[in-house]
Amino acid sequence: MTVNDDSFTNWKNREEIAESMIPIIGKLHRERDVTVLLHSRSLVNKSVVSILKTHRFARQIAGEELSVTDTLPFLQALTTLDLGPSQIDIGMLAATYQADDRGLSVAEFTAGAVVGATGANKIERGEGRDVVLYGFGRIGRLVARLLIEKAGSGNGLRLRAIVVRGGGEADLVKRASLLRRDSIHGQFQGTITVDEATSTIVANGNEIKVIYANDPSEVDYTAYGINDAILIDNTGKWRDREGLSKHLRPGIDKVVLTAPGKGDVPNIVHGVNHDTIKPDEQILSCASCTTNAIVPPLKAMADEYGVLRGHVETVHSFTNDQNLLDNYHKADRRGRSAPLNMVITETGAASAVAKALPDLKAPITGSSIRVPVPDVSIAILSLRLGRETTREEVLEYLRDVSLNSPLKRQIDFTTAPDAVSMDFVGSRHASIVDAGATKVDGDNAILYLWYDNEFGYSCQVIRVVQHVSGVEYPTYPVPMS
Structure with missing residues (x-):
């Protein structure tokens, strides 16, 4: 047998193992609200090849490839436990087990590592929490995809309605089509049907009422059976407490803005300050995509090295508020053609x-x-640090943060030497540290942070909504502080 034959046989064996993992992962998700992760990446609804690629990606951050033969025993061990709603990282289980010197079996170690999610300790599943999307543009549709994807057993977040302005003939069909197909993010993973008679979109069995209104004051959500809901405002039309309070109508309990809030509206970056949200706070903002990209690594650097001052320069993809061709725009420069120009503009992220x-x-x-x-x-x-360091030390620290810290869902890490922007479409992290581009000279450090300003940000929004709704399930093994 040739070397190539050996490689092919090994691949087919790993394919078979990954295939056996899919029904286990699916059953845990549907029946117990357990999301199986691999180094913070969800394995739910993933194909055989996607599972294998996710294992291989661990090589970039952990130094060596993780095999499905390493993680399958931990996944099998989970099926024997009385698990409650949680997120369980089998990559972390495998890594911490390898470093453990107690001589435990995989089953014994797994039971101990996830004890907080089992038996008397487990979270009891509630009845779910209604979610309403006000506006259905780029972020709204991606948030909708995520809510549908994470429906699980139906006891978490439930997308019940979308509120939009009437758009004329075949409006519902056109909106459903935009949800189904996306030029950047690809096809919706599942099925979508439209019932124009009841103004309903059904996506993977989720019935989503489409409500037409020109102003929040026109909607009584209880008339649609919606109660105690979290409303996500994707329009950006209202940014202060007074404006966003218009959404606090019958059936709506909290309002989350997908844009920077003004005045005393709390600006929340999940992973950094989400634990400061007061239980009785009804209005909050998820800040901007750029704020979410820079704040987690900025916090990580400040915690380890101290930061004396900094500057952030964002090279940002064009957005829908710019013009396709030169035309009048109320803002300076943004009236010039977005696909044809680099456009200097302001950012409130800093x-x-x-x-x-x-x-x-x-x-x-x-x-x-x-x-x-x-x-x-x-x-x-670009940062002036509180002490001198080296490039190697900074990269090793940020790599470890991306793997083992409470910020591992926010910060990703890549060593790919030829990485370009399109490689990060669909990233669920708030930002990705580009190791090859990082520069350190004494107490000066320059970090290059990629971010999917649409999908990565939408994932951060969902995390905030999960937190305030009480369905942000704990992750095991518990990340080290």
Whole structure:
């Protein structure tokens, strides 16, 4: 047998193992609301090849490839436990088991590592929480996809309605089509049907009422059987407490804005300050995509090295508020053709850092350039540190943060030498550290942070909504602080 034959046989064996994992992962998700992760990446509804690629990706961050033969025993061990709703990282289980010296079996170790999610300790599943989307543009549709994907047993977040302005003939069909097909993010994973008689979109069995209204005051959500719901405002039309309070109608309990909030509206970056949300707070903001991209690594660097000052330059994909061709625009420069120009514009991300990291006293400045790409941006974060360090030390620290810290869902890490923006379409992290581009000279560090300003941000929004709704399930093994 040749070497090539050996490689092919090994691949087919791993395919067979990955195939056996799919029904286990699916059953845990549907019946117990358990999401199986691999180094923070969900394996739910993934194909055989996707599962194998996710295992291989671990090589970039952990130094060696993780095999399905390593993780399958931990997945099998989970099926024997009385698990409650949770997120369980089998990559972390495999890594921590390898470092454990107690001589435990895989089953014994797994039971101990996830004890907080089993038996008397487990979270009891509630009746779910209604969610309403106000607006159905780029972020609204991606948030809808995520809510449908995470429906699980139906006891978590439930997308019940979408509120939009009437768009004329075949409006419902056109909106459903935009949900079904996306030029950047691809086809919707599942089935979508439309019932025009009841103004309903059915996506993977989720019945979503489409409500037509020109103003929040026109809607009584209880008339649609919606109660105690979280409303996600994707329009950005109202940014302060007074404006967003218009959404607090019958049936709506909380309002989450997918844009930077103004005035005293809390700006939340999940992973950094979501635990500061007061239980009785009804209105909050998820800040901007750029704020979500820079704040987690900024916090990580401040915690380890201290930060005396910083500047962020964002090279940002064009957005829907720019013009396709030169035309009048109320903002400076944004009236010039977005697909044809680099456009200097302002960013509020730097000033928003103070809201998310009030203990960071370092001045942070920022500016932005819109460029002719449709998605994925990069933030260049230039920092003056509190102590001198080396490039190798910074990269090893950030790699470890991406794997083992409470920020591992926010910060990703890549060593790919030829990475470009399109490689990060669909990333679920708030930002991805580009190891090859990182520069360190004494107490000066420059981080290059990729981020999918559409999908990665939408994932952050969902995390905030899960937190305030009480269905943000704990992750095991517990990340080290």
